[in-house]
Amino acid sequence: MSGPTSGSAPAGSPWYQPPVLDPRAAPVPRYGTGSLADLLPAIAGGQGVPGLASGLELAPADRVCVFLIDGLGWELLKAHPAEAPFLTSLLSSSMNGTGTPLTAGFPSTTATSLASVGTGLPPGAHGLPGYTVVDPATGALMNQLRWQPWTDPYVWQPHPTVFQLADAAGVHTCQVSAPTFEQTPLTKIALSGGTFHGRLSGEERMDLAAEQLAAADRSLVYTYYSEVDGKGHRFGTDSDEWRGQLMYVDGLARRLAEQLPPRSALYVTADHGMIDIPFDPESRIDFDEDWELRAGVALLGGEGRARHVYAVPGAAADVAAVWREVLGDRMWVATRDEAIEAGWFGQPDHAGGVDPRVYGRIGDVVAAAADDVAIVASLTEPKESAMVGLHGSMTAVEQLVPLLEVRS
Template sequence: MARSAPHGPAPQEPAVPGVPGEVPDEAAPLDPRGAPVPRYGEGSLADLLPAVAAGLDVPGMTSGLGLKPADRACVFLVDGLGWDLLADHPGEAPFLHSLLSTSRGGTGEPITAGFPSTTATSLASVGTGQVPGVHGLPGYTVLDPATGGLMNQLRWQPWTDPHAWQPYPTVFQLADAAGIAVCQVTAPHFEHTPLTRVALSGGTFHGRLPAEERMDFAADRLGAADRTLVYTYYAELDGNGHRHGVDSEAWRGQLRYVDRLARRLAEQLPPRSVLYVTADHGMVDIPREPESRYDFDEDWELRAGVARLGGEGRARHLYAVPGAAGDVLAVWREVLGERAWVAARDEAVELGWFGPRVDDRVLARIGDVVVAMSDPVAVVATETEPKESELIGMHGSMTPAEQFVPLLEVRT
């Protein structure tokens, strides 16, 4: 039986114990109940494709996200294009910025990625229309209860049976079965990956390497039938953010390119079409200073009682040695409690961090302790995760910069 959790509360200031009016000597740890839980069921990535499919009359599709129907729908997902980042760069992205609700004539609003705000989790939420606690990809790396080891859900290492890991059909598969002309237009190397199989498969796959060709082919496929659903994707904005930071010229150059791609696609839309531009997460730059990067591999206090360190720098799953979960929770709250929301597994589930429902098969994949950063800090692991520890731009937590992604619309 699946465990249910209510929607999380609205963001709030953490309670500070003590006498009213007095300022305590030390700030209290952040209350996990104050974490800004994603808007599952009404405005999250998991609600997008069900709403699109409902507008195409796919049976059984419902969503709390109200979208006007269209005969032809295209979803263009730009990896790493956070709402805050887009709003802050009107000069680099004039076309996309014009679609924001904050711009004259724009209607685009932010939706939430889901927790953690990371690519594998978000793509599974998009493709299946399920929340992380149901589709079962609740992090970058998580425990595989069958082996006791960590499983990287982006690279799918070590390999495990994809459809045992994520058994739900994708919205693309359901739309294809309902007679909608469905296709994915993305880089060729994604065609046979396990993540594509469990999250984005259904209809036909068309691998196109040049991004401009992707946009042209997506527009062509959109007009190939009376009712169509097309998905296309661009990754390099995220890659440049990770390597160079979102305050870099390399990242801004990529944003300018993404803006040209989106305009190119929008200008080729056939009649009775809608284009949705969205993203899987935002991003924040983490300073190089030691006070902003807690090194798990060098910190005996953080390592104590932790058998496996999962997740990524901004959103950690801690798998405790037997009997040590309570101590791990207490230590991490003491060390990081003013800069992160730190919750026990049951607490995170009850608060709805992973959605209003967590399937039993998913529960043990979630850490005994779950950590979501609130300040611009990260828990790195320089020996066991050397490449990830060198990244400048990071994501994964529930802060607005990571969580809010655009839902921009162009109609013909």
Template sequence: MHDDVYELLDPADAPAPRYGSAALSDLLPTLAAGLGVPGFHGTLPLEPADRVCVFLVDGLGWELIRANPDWAPFLTSLMPGGTPITAGFPSTTATSLASVGTGLPPGRHGLAGYTVAIPETGRLMNQLRWNPPVDPQAWQPYPTVFEQAHLAGIATAQVSSPLFASTPLTRVALSGGTFLGRTTAEERMDRAAAWLAEHDRALVYTYLSELDAAGHRFGVDSDEWRLTLSTVDRMARRLADQLPPRSALYVTADHGMIDIAPENRIDFDEDWELSAGVALLGGEGRARHVYAHPGAAGDVYAVWSEVLGEQMWVATREQAVAAGWFGPEVDERVLPRIGDVVAAARDDVAIIATRSEPGESQMIGLHGSMTPVEQLVPLLEVRG
């Protein structure tokens, strides 16, 4: 531990997501309001359209587009008329997809991290893989915006990989209307555009995951990642070029990404200070949920604050909730899923776990926290 004088980061000073004004959870409610779906009100300054497509690219951070204009000329050309919005906390896929689909912050829909504790069993649940399985309806009981749009007579569809057709995450976050499984990126772009053209009032969602996979494996400062970005750019242009009249395309993402060097990774499994008193380590390297043994929460918070408090925002559950990290409200059923201690990286650092998370610990590109490169995602518009 430190023997010198140091200054802890204040959780209240963390740049919390802009829920209710400019966050991912505000996108579909704004679009639904523009389509006349009852019960929704727009908070984003978007002009209504009769036919709307949301194209979500996994891992396409706003700052990453800015840093690579030559590899994404079409997306870059849209940025002057676009804006960054915030993903939500943590900035991770399962959480963000649930925020998109339900129009709710994480504190309401309850997918509050990459892995979180199941309060009834005391086991960690991977919310991306839905393992171990829990009842999806009990875990996330709110209807999706897609379901409500479908009931209001809007032709609603999701165009994605056939592998995602019936997964629990799809059920709780993206269900409603028609699922159209298409394998290739080109097929998804073409089918999404065709769906808009086939219906007078439509809402369609389509998704690509390859950029995120390239970032995790090779890092965002790699030729492999940039080549994948160029493919994403071509797919966005392909979809935009096919937009029918009275339509709008919105390109967005679930999070950005940052490369973390090996020397800036702290191995929880080999660190006796950080692991003392900890029953479960949840979340991911840049955004940790720390679950303490009974009676040890105070000591765990004190140690994590002392060891990491100059590099990470370290908060108790109550502090993180009060600071609005998970939204302005947190449902009672969601509170125990949040760690007794929550740690979000400010600096270029990650808390890995080489024994319990061997695959994740080897990833080069990471995400999850509230820094601009992870948190800011694009909202780029093309009108048909």
């Protein structure tokens, strides 16, 4: 005799099974109206660059600087007003005063987000849909942040960047960042266009960004700072090290804002937020030690909070069923087609949907954390598994990023 149907027995009953989360109900990014992919098209379109459309409405400015702070999510910023008094003072100016943040896009991870920022396209169109994804041409996992193994960047992401379009339209365009990023494949296919200026210190970057803004009647400047994210991964967002970085970057933003030339706008944003996940077996489920989750899986991609799961041939349906059974009350678990149809990677039936060349990069099963949980892999991903702060999913603390505005 079988037991009650899933979810029909009271909690505590031996027959009780928690309800499975519906992947169609996940809080998908606001592609086309309020995502990171909409930011640069709105800015450059306002500067007269042709061929750009965005549902994000921003007042035009002749000179615009985008300052992207890696890892500084909207929820984290709101929770730390004492450490970030200047940025906090700008919260009410987000999205032209509405107080509404942008969404990063899925997954909420650096490579994906920077490609969305630079190309003005959602992940399903630009083709960087995760931290690590399968290259259908080789069958191997490709790390899109470190670009390993080597893959032709312009084949992997063939679309022009908004910076390139702006430069071609006569807008003075440049990037001001750490010198180490100048020749990376990710920079070339996501952020290139105009001139790259490498500067080591944050203060040097802010000063040069202000100088470059004033260098022409129309200018588009991008600058970047990474260590808020770095300290969060290593020590967590509830650490003195992370708070110290937030205080430092708050000072950088103020320094840049105080140097804006006339007819300028500064937008401060981020690529994702972050959540600290406890180091216990219930919160960090180890794929390498879990025979149920490994069954039928050929490769595990993505990262702890946003997994691409690639099944052995013929096993995709079984893998989806098992992952839903084991994780479905704590993660949104979808098949590839379900995730695409739900709009995780772009608007379905829209130009921003999933390009055929990108389709096979997405996992047969995609799992995004809804709870304080991560799927780690202690043997195959030891460094990533040791990180305190994680990101990647669609929860507010990971997905929402600020759009703070200063005008001269």
